[in-house]
Amino acid sequence: MNRRPYHHGDLYAALLREGIVTASAGGAASLTLRDLAKRAGVSPAAVYRHFPSLDHLVAAVSQQARERLASSMIAARDAVPADGTGAIAWERLLATGRAYVRFAVDAPRLFETAFAPCPAAPSRPDDPAAWSVLVDALDELAATGALTPERRATAPMIAWSAVHGLGTIVASGVAPETLPVDDALEAVLGGVRRALEG
Amino acid sequence: MNRRPYHHGDLYAALLREGIVTASAGGAASLTLRDLAKRAGVSPAAVYRHFPSLDHLVAAVSQQARERLASSMIAARDAVPADGTGAIAWERLLATGRAYVRFAVDAPRLFETAFAPCPAAPSRPDDPAAWSVLVDALDELAATGALTPERRATAPMIAWSAVHGLGTIVASGVAPETLPVDDALEAVLGGVRRALEG
DNA sequence: TGTACATCAGTGAACGCGCGTTCACTGATGTAC
DNA sequence: TGTACATCAGTGAACGCGCGTTCACTGATGTAC
Numbered sequence: 001m002n003r004r005p006y007h008h009g010d011l012y013a014a015l016l017r018e019g020i021v022t023a024s025a026g027g028a029a030s031l032t033l034r035d036l037a038k039r040a041g042v043s044p045a046a047v048y049r050h051f052p053s054l055d056h057l058v059a060a061v062s063q064q065a066r067e068r069l070a071s072s073m074i075a076a077r078d079a080v081p082a083d084g085t086g087a088i089a090w091e092r093l094l095a096t097g098r099a100y101v102r103f104a105v106d107a108p109r110l111f112e113t114a115f116a117p118c119p120a121a122p123s124r125p126d127d128p129a130a131w132s133v134l135v136d137a138l139d140e141l142a143a144t145g146a147l148t149p150e151r152r153a154t155a156p157m158i159a160w161s162a163v164h165g166l167g168t169i170v171a172s173g174v175a176p177e178t179l180p181v182d183d184a185l186e187a188v189l190g191g192v193r194r195a196l197e198g
Numbered sequence: 199m200n201r202r203p204y205h206h207g208d209l210y211a212a213l214l215r216e217g218i219v220t221a222s223a224g225g226a227a228s229l230t231l232r233d234l235a236k237r238a239g240v241s242p243a244a245v246y247r248h249f250p251s252l253d254h255l256v257a258a259v260s261q262q263a264r265e266r267l268a269s270s271m272i273a274a275r276d277a278v279p280a281d282g283t284g285a286i287a288w289e290r291l292l293a294t295g296r297a298y299v300r301f302a303v304d305a306p307r308l309f310e311t312a313f314a315p316c317p318a319a320p321s322r323p324d325d326p327a328a329w330s331v332l333v334d335a336l337d338e339l340a341a342t343g344a345l346t347p348e349r350r351a352t353a354p355m356i357a358w359s360a361v362h363g364l365g366t367i368v369a370s371g372v373a374p375e376t377l378p379v380d381d382a383l384e385a386v387l388g389g390v391r392r393a394l395e396g
Numbered sequence: 397t398g399t400a401c402a403t404c405a406g407t408g409a410a411c412g413c414g415c416g417t418t419c420a421c422t423g424a425t426g427t428a429c
Numbered sequence: 430t431g432t433a434c435a436t437c438a439g440t441g442a443a444c445g446c447g448c449g450t451t452c453a454c455t456g457a458t459g460t461a462c
Contacts, residue, residue, distance in 0.1 A: 204456055230447080230449085231448080231449060232447075232449080242448095242449080243450080243451080243452085246450080246451090251450085252448095252449065
């Protein structure tokens with residue numbers, strides 16, 4: 001009864017969705033135009049109604065991966081309501097870092113896809129953007145006086161490097177297993193805090 | 199006069215060398231068996247005399263990239279002679295970190311290749327291995343008393359995450375340019391020191 | 397010292413495959429009258 | 430309310446390409462006698 005209609009209805013969203021599923025399993029390199037078209041139940045040529053080339057489709061999938069990462073950071077931060085104190089501002093900052101690494105642990109291939117080099121640029125800026133979430137959290141911390149203006153200047157690179165590095169390491173399984181991931185995560189977050197406070 | 203001989207002479211080394219050249223320009227994904235054979239001046243099938251498959255050749259190139267990275271860390275560390283003091287031990291540790299990030303800046307695609315996921319395992323352990331260089335430097339620091347036993351346990355992940363993160367970020371050009379790379383590098387190294395000292 | 401021969405690093409042609417992309421087309425949708 | 434038609438999201442066959450790998454083979458090397 002529910003015969004496949006000639007028009008798909010929402011092919012753009014379907015291609016993105018299947019792209020996320022495929023990239024979650026095999027990374028950005030596993031995305032092919034023919035396979036995504038087949039998964040969406042459509043002929044390869046139909047993809048060109050929505051993306052000018054495979055590169056642009058890959059860029060859109062990668063962007064969506066970054067936006068999901070940023071969203072999970074926001075959700076984790078918002079689970080700790082701000083109250084204007086430095087103690088809570090720290091908790092909110094560290095919550096974003098924890099969510100970042102959790103994402104890498106839970107979806108390593110999608111994490112890699114988020115930062116895979118793409119031949120095509122995305123058609124719009126990331127929204128939300130992980131970098132902005134980090135910067136906002138540091139501004140909030142600075143506003144409470146818990147982060148000095150001197151540290152504020154270098155804080156984004158220090159925090160971003162530490163957390164992105166751990167995320168990359170756990171996602172790629174590159175490091176010898178000296179510590180369980182949870183312990184490594186708390187160790188790195190503790191290190192970030194000392195680096196920014198000291 | 200110098201006609202091309204039937205036997206190559208050192209095809210294994212030539213394939214690795216061309217692999218490094220190619221990966222330095224285009225990353226691990228740009229390595230193809232046919233192209234490397236052509237660059238070495240040999241037919242595609244000849245490669246199979248030295249590697250069971252392309253995957254093993256790629257794994258060997260990736261390993262060599264990691265070993266070059268580790269070698270540059272060792273060279274930088276050894277440019278600062280040890281004297282048993284904590285101050286010099288710190289310098290030697292930070293020199294390895296600086297070399298790590300410099301490698302990522304100078305050869306971003308080769309840096310990526312070093313940590314690219316490979317379907318095949320290398321045939322032997324990395325020699326030298328970057329992880330060992332880091333661990334040695336931390337042991338040296340602990341021996342001078344400049345690193346407490348408590349911090350020593352988590353120090354590898356803290357230092358490795360920070361430096362690997364910055365390396366990945368600069369190699370992939372993923373972060374907004376808030377700071378020049380040199381400033382970002384010194385900021386991150388300063389952060390590592392405070393994280394391990396504090 | 398010279399020759400027969402085993403070894404093995406090479407050749408080159410061929411294979412089947414999946415890829416991105418193109419093209420002329422089809423058929424459903426929705427708007428103008 | 431019904432019909433003509435423009436729009437445009439789809440089809441499906443075909444293209445040329447570069448890929449990894451295979452196979453029967455060739456020719457240089459080096460060792461045994």
